[in-house]
Amino acid sequence: MRHFLSGIALAAVMATGAIAPASAQNLFAPVVYVNDSAVTRYEVDQRVRFLQVIGAPDATPQAAEQALIDDRLRIQAAREIGVEVSPEQLQQGLEEFAGRAGLDAASFTAQLERAGIEPGVFRDFVEAGTAWRQVVRARLLPQIEISDAEVDQALQRAIETPVIDRVLLSELIIPAPPGQEGQALALAERIAASRPTEAQFAEAARQYSAVPSAEAGGRLEMLALDNLAPSLRPIVTALQPGQVTRPLPVEGAVVLFFLRDAQGTMRPGAQEQVLEYLTLPMASVTDAASLAARTRGCDDLYVQAGPEASARVQRQTVSQAQIPTLIATRLASLDAGEAGVVPTGAAAQLVVLCSRQPALAAQADVATTALPDDGVEAAVPQSEAPGIPTREAVRDQLFNTKINAAADGLLADLRADAVIRRP
Template identity: 40%
Template sequence: MTTTGKKIARLGALLTALVLGQPAMAQNLFAPVVKVGDSVVTGYELAQRTRMLEILNAPGDPAELAEKQLIEDRLKLAEAARFGITVSPEDLAAGKEEFAARANLSADEFTAALAQAGVAEESFDAFVRSGIAWRQLVRGRYGRLVTIDQQDIDRALTTAPNGEAVRVLISEIFIPTPPGREAEAQALAEQISQIGTLEGFADAARRYSAAPSGRAGGRVNWMPLADLPANLRGVILGLKPGQVSRPLPIPGALALFQLRAIEEGGYKPYEVVAMDYAAYYIAGGRSEEALRRAAEIKSRVDQCDDLYGIAQGQPPSVLDRGRKTVGEIPQDVAYELAKLDKNEVSTGLTRSNGQTLVFLMLCDRETQLAAEVDEQAVQTELQNQQIDRFANQLLARLKAETRIVRY
């Protein structure tokens, strides 16, 4: 496969031959389907935007989202034109390169991939153009109204570790990799990584995941992004809602993660630097007897020190207890600990090729302010948050004031 071919493969759905066998275009495809003020959205534009959102694995109903986006595009472009804002060819080209880079493609490669799936370059241009015009408008109109002083920055930097922060809502799948079946597991994981819907990922989790969360479709509760291992934070932040990560190798399994939602609170440049945890090892893996033993132990312990009584009289190797820096903790253990509060328990991991169940308990989590804080980055983030609030208010007002008719 060529380098370009490998890059395009990352988009998953772009290489799916969905353009084949589609019904012929309706004769009235260029008739208006929505009127927004004095502007119209045609059936062709709606079909093109819907197709592009399908390719990008956008969560939700692609047709509904496409109509919403196109209505907002008309409002944004009309407001930008009212202030004399136009998008130059140079700005458009830069915007296309920026968007394509999210998939590690050049603009030409991304455009070619879209064309292969039935989306015209003009439709991609329209998508990018409205975003650029709107960004220029809101920054020019509201940028001077937003003032971030040192007090604002200091307040953001001193947010308590347990205060508001970026939280993520993810789903997980763990595909076991028993000796001799690694290639089979990799092929299955690669197939799952192409899933673009929440329902599809949940179904795959119920069918294939070895984690206890598989029964719940792989869903994990909200967790602070800062609590995740550093390498996994980067993976999650690289996803858009609905997207699935590439398979990540961990001891005895391949892990896949789907971002369901992200919630931004106060800026928190804290990081987890160490964890005090206990791992008690139970023979039998995920057998009914071992899980029953784990449930019994859970009912008898309130804190990590209680496990010393459980392990009394047994070989020292059955209990691993102590403080370890983040770099010393195995990746799968670090991820499992990220889901726990103090004195909570997980039985999601195994060792010895699945023959030993890990009774994992978080004793404490040690955090500290990030050693190097870019105050300029904090200021920019705070400015962007305020400008976004102004922009959302403006868009809501434009919607309320504009006559929108669906045919």
């Protein structure tokens, strides 16, 4: 259930009749067996229609057949461990999926029926997904662990990722006069589904676009992201260079955008670090070097130095700019837990690096912004660095990534172990 319902796709199916009905000949003949559970030609045809309606990127008969095979394996795996989807769980899943289109389950089912899709197709799709979540929870959840080090690395990557503020777009605007909206939408969907290269998109723009940029293959000059309509910004920033948007119906036209390039700037403070470290004044460089060689971390310094010296240890958490130059230079060469020596005339300072982290991640007074599905969040001042994930949201994202990969691996194992044959 990874695809969001697309009202655009639903309109296209209903308006253009893009999916032809299956031949009545051998309509219910099996096309493949999955551990002796038959998948019929009719089921494949119905799943193709359903995939079209929910806006799946691949709605071919081959994709529909594979999806049905996987659903059979999911249901069989659930039965093997005694998982059953209750009527209440099924209804909740139906409502949740339909809610993505702003509909309740009954209204969505009625829309499907008008597109020639039986209600059972929707129910079976949701039931397989609901059962599979329970299988994954039972078999894989205990195996997934996320370490603090993994969270630190992911948070660092998020903070150091530039904020996109400029984009290079190409546009393709297909006229949609009254009565021809369905044809325009169908054409736009065919272009988008072909995953065109920049050259192919430019050729399509020259052929079909109805605006002056068509002569230049739809190419636009560099645009500030803030200059785009607010509703368009998340659509554009969700693209990677070389990708095209889904068709965007507007009054009198259907629009496609192709992202040629995206540029950004570093968040304020992204390169600034906050260090936590210890210092201990020592009588000589020799004494400091000896203690440094025995020390295996910040907490260990108190043990190695002994009670009397421990009372002189200072522990600080400050930004790089606030650290004295000689100490900052020595800390720069240390990894977390390492100790070093800073000469101070005849005496010395023993320094131990406890941790270093981006200044943005160390801010205490923060606002957070959740990213849907991915779960990446960070604690940062909203006025200075919007969109940085919180540690908890980073952990959620890493967990989701791991659990999804494990679920894909489990499904692959089920395929490998299954007897899948054709009549």
